[in-house]
Amino acid sequence: MRIRRFEEVDAVVVAGIIGRCLRETNSRDYPAEVIERMCAHFTPGRLVELAGLREMRVAPHGTVSRDGNKVYTMFVDPRAAGKGIGRALMAHIEGLAKAEGHAFMETGASITGHGFYRRLGYVDVRESETEFGLNYILRRPLG
Ligand SMILES: CC(C)(COP(=O)(O)OP(=O)(O)OC[C@H]1O[C@@H](n2cnc3c(N)ncnc32)[C@H](O)[C@@H]1OP(=O)(O)O)[C@@H](O)C(=O)NCCC(=O)NCCS
Structure with missing residues (x-):
């Protein structure tokens, strides 16, 4: 699977993937009002901004970002879920973090x-509370 850097031209497609995830998958666990706030947050323009702050990667049908050993914006299009894309994206950024010497993700x-x-x-x-509700903080060693 080809995983590469996010480029500005990817912004509309990636925002579409995130919007479908939020509305079709995350909407099972969050109220509509929270989902719409999340969708409003991840506009194409905002993604371009985020890509300037973090290392953002894309695969066909998915995206993930990292800042050092911290993971952000992990989304796989519901139409392509369950095919190992999420696992491959995580392995990719874990490899980058490990190469920088981080002990855990x-x-x-x-x-x-x-x-x-x-x-x-x-x-x-x-656990932590964010503007979008409950969030679990998890770690995995990169040994
Ligand atoms: C969660 C998400 C990233 C998974 O992506 P994916 O490409 O479907 O995942 P994969 O196919 O790589 O799955 C890897 C493994 O995790 C398991 N898995 C996937 N989603 C799971 C879930 N929600 N709960 C439990 N296990 C899950 C798969 O069964 C698979 O296990 P296996 O390899 O032993 O068969 C994707 O469903 C998604 O974008 N969801 C909505 C947004 C979201 O919740 N993002 C997470 C960041 S908060």
Whole structure:
């Protein structure tokens, strides 16, 4: 699977993927009002801004970002879910973080994403409240 850097021309497609995830998948766990606020947050313009702050990667049908050993914006299009794209994106950024010498990877998971990270070997370290509700903080050693 080809995983590459996000480029400005990807912004509309990636915003579409995130919007479908939020409305079709995360909407099972969050009220409509929160989902719409999340969708409003991840506009194409905002993604271009975020890509300037973090290392943002794209695969066909998915995206993930990192800042050092912290994971952000992990989304796979519901139309392509369950095919290993999320696992491959995580392995990719874990490899980048490990090469920089980080001992562990840390992610903030929505209620919807929590089981995915647990499946990948992440362990809960705490919970936090964000503007979008409950978030689980999980870590996985990069040894
Ligand atoms: C969570 C998400 C990123 C998973 O992406 P994906 O490409 O479908 O995941 P993969 O196919 O790589 O799955 C990897 C493993 O995790 C498991 N898995 C995937 N989603 C899961 C979930 N929600 N709960 C439990 N396990 C899950 C798969 O069964 C698979 O296990 P296996 O390899 O042993 O068969 C995707 O469903 C998504 O974007 N969801 C909405 C947004 C979201 O919640 N993002 C998470 C960040 S908060």
